[in-house]
Amino acid sequence: MIASFCNTSVTDWPKFLxxxxxxxxxxxxxxxxxxxFFIMHGYDMRLPSDVGNLPEQEEHSLDIPQYKRELFNKLNLAHE
Incomplete structure (x- = not known):
């Protein structure tokens, strides 16, 4: 991927990394x-193009144990 963007002398690759x-x-x-990214973090990467399309936030209480269980299950599924 890097080679397709670099100049012919391949000196500008760090800016594309x-x-x-x-x-x-x-x-x-x-x-x-x-x-x-999802496999490492458990959620999808948010790209600049996603900012205008963010869903409205629902009001809910933060249940950390439930969040941890759901995250573990998602990561386990991705690992399988």
């Missing part, structure tokens, strides 16, 4: 059917 990393981490993997 963050963009290529973000593209890779937000792309769905063929075998896991999840993004690397």
């Amino acid at each position: 963050p963009l290529v990393t973000a593209a890779y981490n937000s792309s769905i993997h063929v075998f896991t059917r999840e993004t690397p």
